[in-house]
Amino acid sequence: MGKNKMGSLLATLLVFFTMAFGMTGKASADDNSLQKIKEAGVLKVATSPDYPPFESQTTINGQSQDVGLDIEVAKQIAKDLGVKLKIMNMDFGSVLVAIQTGKADMAIAGLTPTDERRQSVDFSKVYYTGGQTFLINKKDVKKFKTAKNLHGQKIATQTGSLQNSLAKKYFDDSTLSSMDKTPDLIFSLENQKVDAVGIEKPVAQAYVAHNKNLAMIDAGYPNDAAESGKAIAVSKGSTALVNAMNQSIDKIEQHHWTNKYLKEAGKYVDDNAADTSMMRYWHYFYNGFLNTTLIAVIAVVFGILLGVLLVLMKLSAWKLLAWPATAYIEIVRGTPMMVQVLLVYFGLGALINMPALVAGIIAVALNSGAYVAEIIRGGINSLDKGQKEAAQSLGFSKVDTMRFVILPQAFKNIWPSLGNEFVSVIKESSIVSIIGVTDLIYQLNVVRADTYRGVAPIVVVMVIYFLMTFSLTRLLNHFERKMNHE
Incomplete structure (x- = not known):
């Protein structure tokens, strides 16, 4: 995901200490993950609402509400389980810790199920597959016709993100930098501090749609589809919950609801961008x-x-x-x-x-x-x-x-x-x-x-x-x- 993992190291250390003191739940064969949720009647979901169109906030009837593709997927899972949905907003670096320490039942925040993350959490099947792109200034379209033209240039990505890892691997001859927040990356691009920003395709499309000075080009990474899939994270050993989530994801895929969710998320993005006054x-x-x-x-x-x-x-x-x-x-x-x-x-x-x-x-x-x-x-x-x-x-x-x-x-x-x-x-x-x-x-x-x-x-x-x-x-x-x- 194109969000920073600055808190991930701290999160890992924290989980280590809580496990040492016996404060984390068991990841044993005695799996009651689904039963606990149904008994409580609430599905607690950790997310970070600063990554549209996956998750963001908008004002509806005077109240701030979480919206986006991930939120709709979470709603469908809660509906299929017959429980209420409780969204727990926090920094992206804390969402995995939230499920490891029992504060939340699952984390859905545009997470890419990497091998590193699989060591500490379990994942559902992939519910969305996007692609990797580079954002560039529109005036540089002729200069950077393809991603190959970015070799030797200044490329920025989000700290600890998948895009950061891919840029280090495939653009090691370029000047690479990273920042914690996507808006900071875009600001650097607009001010010509960098030549391109590595970012996920849906996010890039949202920025291009609402910023006439930006354009996007395909990143051209090999095995792109496999690397950029999004999945839901749960605590280790939550097999019953994973199976239940996978059933909901199958239903979503069967009815092609992902495109519907993205379209609805796009409307909220448009509404937010229509009036960006601070008042x-x-x-x-x-x-x-x-x-x-x-x-x-x-x-x-x-x-x-x-x-x-x-x-x-x-x-x-x-x-x-x-x-x-x-x-x-x-x-x-x-x-x-x-x-x-x-x-x-x-x-x-x-x-x-x-x-x-x-x-x-x-x-x-x-x-x-x-x-x-x-x-x-x-x-x-x-x-x-x-x-x-x-x-x-x-x-x-x-x-x-x-x-x-x-x-x-x-x-x-x-x-x-x-x-x-x-x-x-x-x-x-x-x-x-x-x-x-x-x-x-x-x-x-x-x-x-x-x-x-x-x-x-x-x-x-x-x-x-x-x-x-x-x-x-x-x-x-x-x-x-x-x-x-x-």
């Missing part, structure tokens, strides 16, 4: 703003409470308290937040079923707590030791000294640093989009995919982030001035 998508950005604000506020509040607890433990004379606090702080500060978010959602989520938004808040709060703890520790260490001695000479206990003398003065000194942490949380919380939390970055990617516009949605989100952080900074400065006058 049309205001509710996307508004919902992203609300979720980003909610995550930041709750994460900072609980982060401060956790930070106070951690610093008290770290400064304690009891090693049984100091060592775990020190270890926690070092581990959290020494690992990427992306890994922490994945671990909370898929690792902890394998034990406790929690929504993506809740998991995102928990992960960001746990991360913030470690940094706040060090900020508070620095504030405490900055105080004159005479403060503690004076309090104790007045008969204050250690607890009262810390509560009424040390911490109030420390917080006054570290207020600017805490403010910076709050601002950082607002920006860094964007990483939760990888598990499907509809924050500003998640909505940004959806709007870019739906409108085929590369820059305008970015500008809108930049302005929103700036207004958020600027307003917060002014508010924090106000309280700082009040504290300095007291």
Whole structure:
């Protein structure tokens, strides 16, 4: 598929650890995959709605809905099983982890059943076979009449995609580059940073249909049909579910519904492209703003409470308290937040079923707590030791000294640093989009995919982030001035 697999390595590591701790389901001969779905009455499907016409979002009756070829296939499978369909949107790098950790029953996201992926998941039969193409600028049609003319040129593909692997294999004499998102590739092509973009045929057709400056040429890869087939992924050992999905796919092929689904998906693509003004998508950005604000506020509040607890433990004379606090702080500060978010959602989520938004808040709060703890520790260490001695000479206990003398003065000194942490949380919380939390970055990617516009949605989100952080900074400065006058 033409989507990035940046999260795939992290996903593999995550699954390894969850398996090590016994948190993943059994891939045994005792297969109850189909029975569990029917008993629950719900088919949970993981997808990444930023790849039209396979999957995208559109506004229907004022509500955002998932549409596309893959969504229609999932609907048919759910209908044949006699259960409700629940779409779980997330970053493409997380869809396979979702089924490996039991968060979803199947993943349908334009997945190509490669040998590498078959090592960790099972696949249905192929339900769609497309082709590989190159997008070029229309003015270069005479220059690049066929793919052979691209040898020695600048070619870009999506990171970790099938197109990336094919370009490395067949165009090793060209200058190859990769990016995470398809809209970024198109933007680079339009600005002549690259000469061609390797992309899947249906996606290329959608771009050409809605961008008069682009054209496409066949990639001419051998065994193209076999390499670009799309299938549905499920957890290892889910034979009963695979058989049921294959029956639905047979029905779809028998009635030639794939072409029908693609035609319907094309209508939604046309509708989205008909009005690409950012005002049309205001509710996307508004919902992203609300979720980003909610995550930041709750994460900072609980982060401060956790930070106070951690610093008290770290400064304690009891090693049984100091060592775990020190270890926690070092581990959290020494690992990427992306890994922490994945671990909370898929690792902890394998034990406790929690929504993506809740998991995102928990992960960001746990991360913030470690940094706040060090900020508070620095504030405490900055105080004159005479403060503690004076309090104790007045008969204050250690607890009262810390509560009424040390911490109030420390917080006054570290207020600017805490403010910076709050601002950082607002920006860094964007990483939760990888598990499907509809924050500003998640909505940004959806709007870019739906409108085929590369820059305008970015500008809108930049302005929103700036207004958020600027307003917060002014508010924090106000309280700082009040504290300095007291």
